[in-house]
Amino acid sequence: MASTQRQTAANMPDYDAARASFSWEQARAQLSGLPGGGLNIAYEAVDRHAQGPLADTVALRFIRRSGERLELTYAQLLDESERFAGVLRDLGVDRGERVFSLMGRLPELYASALGTLRHGAVFCPLFSAFGPDPVEQRLRLGDARVLVTTPPLYVRKVAHRRERLLGLEHVLLVGDEQEIERITDVEDLRRLMASARRSASIADTRPEEMALLHFTSGTTGTPKGAVHVHEAVVAHHATGALALDLHPQDVFWCTADPGWVTGTSYGIVAPLTHGVCSIVDEADFQVDRWYEILQRERVTVWYTAPTAIRMLMRAGEEVAGEYDLSDLRFVASVGEPLNPEAVEWGRKAFGMPIHDNWWQTETGGIMIANYRSMEVKPGSMGRPLPGIEAAVARRHSKGHPVLARDGTLELVDVGTESGELVLRPGWPSMFRDSLGEQARYRACFRGGWYLTGDLVRRDDEGYFWFVGRGDDVIKSAGHLIGPFEVESALLEHPSVAEAGVIGKPDEIAGELVKAFVSLVPGQTADEELRRELLAFARRRLGSSVAPREIEIVAAVPRNRSGKIMRRLLKARELGLPEGDISTLEPES
Numbered sequence: 045m046a047s048t049q050r051q052t053a054a055n056m057p058d059y060d061a062a063r064a065s066f067s068w069e070q071a072r073a074q075l076s077g078l079p080g081g082g083l084n085i086a087y088e089a090v091d092r093h094a095q096g097p098l099a100d101t102v103a104l105r106f107i108r109r110s111g112e113r114l115e116l117t118y119a120q121l122l123d124e125s126e127r128f129a130g131v132l133r134d135l136g137v138d139r140g141e142r143v144f145s146l147m148g149r150l151p152e153l154y155a156s157a158l159g160t161l162r163h164g165a166v167f168c169p170l171f172s173a174f175g176p177d178p179v180e181q182r183l184r185l186g187d188a189r190v191l192v193t194t195p196p197l198y199v200r201k202v203a204h205r206r207e208r209l210l211g212l213e214h215v216l217l218v219g220d221e222q223e224i225e226r227i228t229d230v231e232d233l234r235r236l237m238a239s240a241r242r243s244a245s246i247a248d249t250r251p252e253e254m255a256l257l258h259f260t261s262g263t264t265g266t267p268k269g270a271v272h273v274h275e276a277v278v279a280h281h282a283t284g285a286l287a288l289d290l291h292p293q294d295v296f297w298c299t300a301d302p303g304w305v306t307g308t309s310y311g312i313v314a315p316l317t318h319g320v321c322s323i324v325d326e327a328d329f330q331v332d333r334w335y336e337i338l339q340r341e342r343v344t345v346w347y348t349a350p351t352a353i354r355m356l357m358r359a360g361e362e363v364a365g366e367y368d369l370s371d372l373r374f375v376a377s378v379g380e381p382l383n384p385e386a387v388e389w390g391r392k393a394f395g396m397p398i399h400d401n402w403w404q405t406e407t408g409g410i411m412i413a414n415y416r417s418m419e420v421k422p423g424s425m426g427r428p429l430p431g432i433e434a435a436v437a438r439r440h441s442k443g444h445p446v447l448a449r450d451g452t453l454e455l456v457d458v459g460t461e462s463g464e465l466v467l468r469p470g471w472p473s474m475f476r477d478s479l480g481e482q483a484r485y486r487a488c489f490r491g492g493w494y495l496t497g498d499l500v501r502r503d504d505e506g507y508f509w510f511v512g513r514g515d516d517v518i519k520s521a522g523h524l525i526g527p528f529e530v531e532s533a534l535l536e537h538p539s540v541a542e543a544g545v546i547g548k549p550d551e552i553a554g555e556l557v558k559a560f561v562s563l564v565p566g567q568t569a570d571e572e573l574r575r576e577l578l579a580f581a582r583r584r585l586g587s588s589v590a591p592r593e594i595e596i597v598a599a600v601p602r603n604r605s606g607k608i609m610r611r612l613l614k615a616r617e618l619g620l621p622e623g624d625i626s627t628l629e630p631e632s
């Protein structure tokens with residue numbers, strides 16, 4: 045049965061024409077703005093719909109683990125977020141202060157995000173599978189004043205470190221009342237929300253006021269806090285229309301967790317600004333469950349990730365055929381390279397190609413995409429969004445971009461030569477700061493461009509092709525993992541002398557985290573110790589960050605300045621030529 049949805053006209057029928065006429069001012073004009081001036085993400089996402097004809101439209105449909113559904117209309121979502129904002133007001137939380145969440149995809153996560161934004165505070169979501177180390181580090185770096193979490197997550201990951209988090213004044217728990225009562229120094233969020241006087245007035249935030257904080261990993265040092273402002277909503281809305289082709293009647297499912305930027309920009313903000321119904325599944329990936337959700341909820345636009353697509357592919361195309369997916373009209377994917385076979389598989393399984401798009405935490409929204417109205421070239425990330433200027437910068441062998449005499453970047457022409465993907469700064473969702481690290485922020489810009497750190501090439505039709513990361517950061521199942529963070533945790537184990545961590549290619553997850561460790565003198569490298577190290581890392585880092593494999597080696601290679609040579613570890617792991625190892629310290 046052909047669905048009427050499939051016949052919706054594309055929001056952007058002609059890419060070149062849209063690119064020629066686009067302006068961010070016009071994109072901004074698609075939003076309402078606050079009645080007295082200013083801009084607030086929560087107002088664009090909720091208030092303006094709740095006060096209009098969409099008040100009774102379902103904004104969020106939660107699929108609980110049990111399969112039970114829970115719906116919140118725009119009017120109810122407004123009520124919930126006003127209550128959460130009321131709780132913050134009663135607790136004395138000020139504008140600009142940080143409210144963190146560490147929880148699964150529960151309704152309260154969404155009420156907290158939108159309530160925090162309407163209060164004028166800053167929302168920082170953490171992934172619930174992070175272990176105590178990454179959680180503590182981010183709470184500390186982000187100066188958390190409030191944490192919204194659940195009793196088990198709090199007890200396992202935060203409680204025993206609470207005295208080290210002096211600024212964390214309020215922990216608000218969502219869960220069983222009696223369980224919460226047994227825990228000290230916490231408050232029951234549901235109880236507070238039930239009794240709170242709703243905060244009906246929304247903070248009159250300026251477009252450049254900080255709204256969201258997302259941590260992302262680099263090769264060295266602590267995670268980077270990417271600061272985003274309320275103005276970002278202009279890009280969320282525009283990309284929702286142009287790259288995801290959202291229409292008011294859509295049922296949209298973004299499978300990303302809000303603990304990662306995709307799950308916030310496109311799991312919360314963009315669909316709500318378009319007034320569509322968003323599906324939120326509390327459970328993790330399962331083949332049958334996902335197909336059932338697509339079928340039963342009559343999902344029309346689906347935004348997912350290559351790892352998930354590859355897992356569906358492994359289950360077989362015939363499984364897709366067992367479900368009625370006739371409402372599905374657009375499938376997009378992000379977060380890691382989407383192999384050409386996956387794009388083609390989409391054609392067979394869903395009757396349409398999978399539209400790859402590219403962006404990163406720092407860009408806050410989609411920058412390069414395969415659009416509905418444009419021919420998809422399997423394996424390509426697509427073309428830059430209207431309003432986005434992208435280019436390829438030539439790099440020195442050490443990784444820095446080559447600067448011309450006049451200080452501009454030397455750009456690579458179209459063709460086979462690859463270089464670093466660079467973007468012209470100035471789009472609304474660009475990060476405005478690396479929290480507390482201005483030098484680190486400035487280092488991301490050179491010669492009038494923002495340096496993405498990704499290596500790409502561009503063909504003669506302006507399509508960009510991903511070549512690889514320019515650094516050692518690992519992408520596993522779409523999650524960005526800093527090797528330094530993993531190495532630091534392993535070094536905490538008394539038997540470990542040195543640690544080097546790499547991404548090992550994996551057919552499904554893209555990469556797996558693999559660690560090489562050397563031991564302190566007197567330790568025996570046996571299977572028992574190896575297993576203990578795996579468990580130790582998992583306890584501290586959590587399942588999404590911890591290494592899947594640990595190999596005990598005599599020494600971890602370093603260069604003369606003492607830096608771990610991850611490149612060499614990777615070359616050895618893959619059986620590739622070791623390249624130029626002249627700066628490598630002799631391994632004794």
Ligand code: AMP
Nearest residue numbers: 378379380381401402403404405510524
């Ligand atoms: P994150 O900041 O966690 O969203 O990760 C961003 C990084 O993921 C990018 O810098 C890329 O390395 C990678 N990435 C995102 N989308 C794609 C894509 N479509 N193809 C290849 N790599 C991607």
